[in-house]
Amino acid sequence: MECRTGVGVKSDKVSEADGRQH
Secondary structure, three states: OOOOOOOOHHHHHHHHHHHHHO
16 A cells, blocks of 8 residues: 555545554
């Protein structure tokens, strides 16, 4: 998964999932 901010609406969900796994 990409860990980028401001990528779009996905960044919101990915950010939370990525932040927890990292």
